[in-house]
Amino acid sequence: MNYSLKLSVGRQGLYDITHKVADCVAGAEVDEGLVTLFLRHTSASLVIQENADPSAREDLECWMNRLVPEDDDLYTHTLEGPDDMPAHIKSALTATNLSIPLNEGKLVLGPWQGIFLWEHRHCRGDREVIVNIMGDG
Amino acid sequence: MNYSLKLSVGRQGLYDITHKVADCVAGAEVDEGLVTLFLRHTSASLVIQENADPSAREDLECWMNRLVPEDDDLYTHTLEGPDDMPAHIKSALTATNLSIPLNEGKLVLGPWQGIFLWEHRHCRGDREVIVNIMGDG
Amino acid sequence: MNYSLKLSVGRQGLYDITHKVADCVAGAEVDEGLVTLFLRHTSASLVIQENADPSAREDLECWMNRLVPEDDDLYTHTLEGPDDMPAHIKSALTATNLSIPLNEGKLVLGPWQGIFLWEHRHCRGDREVIVNIMGDG
Numbered sequence: 457m458n459y460s461l462k463l464s465v466g467r468q469g470l471y472d473i474t475h476k477v478a479d480c481v482a483g484a485e486v487d488e489g490l491v492t493l494f495l496r497h498t499s500a501s502l503v504i505q506e507n508a509d510p511s512a513r514e515d516l517e518c519w520m521n522r523l524v525p526e527d528d529d530l531y532t533h534t535l536e537g538p539d540d541m542p543a544h545i546k547s548a549l550t551a552t553n554l555s556i557p558l559n560e561g562k563l564v565l566g567p568w569q570g571i572f573l574w575e576h577r578h579c580r581g582d583r584e585v586i587v588n589i590m591g592d593g
Numbered sequence: 594m595n596y597s598l599k600l601s602v603g604r605q606g607l608y609d610i611t612h613k614v615a616d617c618v619a620g621a622e623v624d625e626g627l628v629t630l631f632l633r634h635t636s637a638s639l640v641i642q643e644n645a646d647p648s649a650r651e652d653l654e655c656w657m658n659r660l661v662p663e664d665d666d667l668y669t670h671t672l673e674g675p676d677d678m679p680a681h682i683k684s685a686l687t688a689t690n691l692s693i694p695l696n697e698g699k700l701v702l703g704p705w706q707g708i709f710l711w712e713h714r715h716c717r718g719d720r721e722v723i724v725n726i727m728g729d730g
Numbered sequence: 731m732n733y734s735l736k737l738s739v740g741r742q743g744l745y746d747i748t749h750k751v752a753d754c755v756a757g758a759e760v761d762e763g764l765v766t767l768f769l770r771h772t773s774a775s776l777v778i779q780e781n782a783d784p785s786a787r788e789d790l791e792c793w794m795n796r797l798v799p800e801d802d803d804l805y806t807h808t809l810e811g812p813d814d815m816p817a818h819i820k821s822a823l824t825a826t827n828l829s830i831p832l833n834e835g836k837l838v839l840g841p842w843q844g845i846f847l848w849e850h851r852h853c854r855g856d857r858e859v860i861v862n863i864m865g866d867g
Contacts, residue, residue, distance in 0.1 A: 458625060458696045488732060490766055490862055492627055492692045496703030498643045504826045505818060506772045511807040512818050518804055519819050523660075523797075530655055533648040544642060544649050545656050552641045552706075553692045555766045555827045557862035559732045564860045566770030569826075586701045588627055588694035590727060590864065595762060595833045629764055629829045633840030635780045660797075667792055670785040681779060681786050682793050689778045689843075690829045723838045725764055725831035727864065 457484050459587040463573055465580055468521075468539075470505065470513045470572040473585065477571055480587045481563060489558045489591015493571070496584045499543030500575050501550035507570030520546055543576035550574060558591055594621050596724040600710055602717055605658075605676075607642065607650045607709040610722065611700075614708055617724045618700060626695045626728015630708070633721045636680030637712050638687035644707030657683055680713035687711060695728055731758050733861040737847055739854055742795075742813075744779065744787045744846040747859065751845055754861045755837060763832045763865015767845070770858045773817030774849050775824035781844030794820055817850035824848060832865055 459480040465471055481491060495502050506512045524545045526538040533541045554571065557564045565571070573583060596617040602608055618628060632639050643649045661682045663675040670678045691708065694701045702708070710720060733754040739745055755765060769776050780786045798819045800812040807815045828845065831838045839845070847857060 458694050458701070490627075490764075490864055492694060494692070494694055494701060496701065496706065498641065498703070498706055503822050504772065505822060509807060509809075512815065515805050515807045515815050516819055516822055519798075519802075520822075522804065524656075528656075530659065531652050533646060533652045535646075541649065541652050545653055548640050548642060548653055548657075549686055549823055551688065551825065555692055555768070555829055557732050557766060557768050557860050559860070564732070564768060564770065566772070566858070569770065569772055584703070586694050586696070590627055595831050595838070627764075629831060631829070631831050631838060633838065633843065635778065635840070635843055661793075665793075667796065668789050670783060670789045672783075678786065678789050682790055685777050685779060685790055685794075686823055688825065692829055721840070723831050723833070727764055 457589045461585040461587060463583045463585065465575045465583055468575055468578055469517060470574050472570050473573050474571045477587060478563060481558060481589065484589040486558055486589055486591040487561050489589060491556045491558055491563060492588040493554045494586045495552050498547050499540060499577050500573060500583055501547050502554045503550050503572050503574050504554060504569050505572055506568050508568055539577050546576045594726045598722040598724060600720045602712045602720055605712055605715055606654060607711050609707050610710050611708045614724055615700060618695060618726065621726040623695055623726055623728040624698050626726060628693045628695055628700060629725040630691045631723045632689050635684050636677060636714050637710060637720055638684050639691045640687050640709050640711050641691060641706050642709055643705050645705055676714050683713045731863045735859040735861060737857045737859065739849045739857055742849055742852055743791060744848050746844050747847050748845045751861060752837060755832065755863065758863040760832055760863050760865040761835050763863060765830045765832055765837060766862040767828045768860045769826050772821050773814060773851050774847060774857055775821050776828045777824050777846050777848050778828060778843050779846055780842050782842055813851050820850045
């Protein structure tokens, strides 16, 4: 089964989508199988990170912005704004898809793991993640 | 079903393999399911990037070559040439496998997404990508 | 089928788990399908790298430690020790899950590829990887 998650995001940062994915899983009634998330964009990412202390995600964001700054003479791809090329690079350094097994009808995430959409642009609006679920009911 | 894509590449850079993967999908006659690409090498990558403006891919390549230069005193693994260790590092920072859901017999790629083999060596020759397709016809 | 690999690790570094994964595959008796590995932690990674010369993995580790040092004024997330925030960043830059097709009952790894758990903390102890196998016997 495929589900489409439509997400509205307003600024750079990590957005917790764990509950939205878990809702798709609950609806699919698959006991054992595999969930694959696929982001249909090249200037954002999917990432599994710590779900507890928000400072970990803030540090991650700051660190990545320092590694891939907007102000860089290397860029020639600048027509779509100063945050576009850094967003493509961050996308290549992280992930566009994630796969998480299902066991007894639940995602096998560790207790400290959350699933995040990582928006790399300043003001993007709508993002879409396809949630594919395979397995036996 | 598993398909083997044999690819000839001549220099560093991103090679669009979207159409080759789509051809495998068309042959598999699966309506809903999951496509997994697996690269059988550790000095190249698979990546989903913008398929429109080539300048985005050129900037990505330049940026990565600056982050992981060949001329680095840190390397001890130098027997296979100056481009080998940077290639392994780039491989670890990107991806060896990609998973893309199938919906109504088509890859759910966004309109601006392409699938690329990213060659990290200067002159490599042949690469092989396994295309695994699971699902219902 | 899902299997749980419990791994004991003692220090930072790459730990070859190829044989453990292959043992799960042998037990599953699946001829053609897909193996997905999922790491239930956010301060370690899964990575496919060269399995031959250990110097490649040592250089990779050194390079990553230089890119993501412990001594960085940027970090505010420091309560869990100086190696915790770098571990989260390294996790985001690499992978939490890997997918490898099965063909004729075997992982389609290339001849130079191994599967590694990459421990990013100095002294962690136990890690768990879920091995999901889907396909036809």
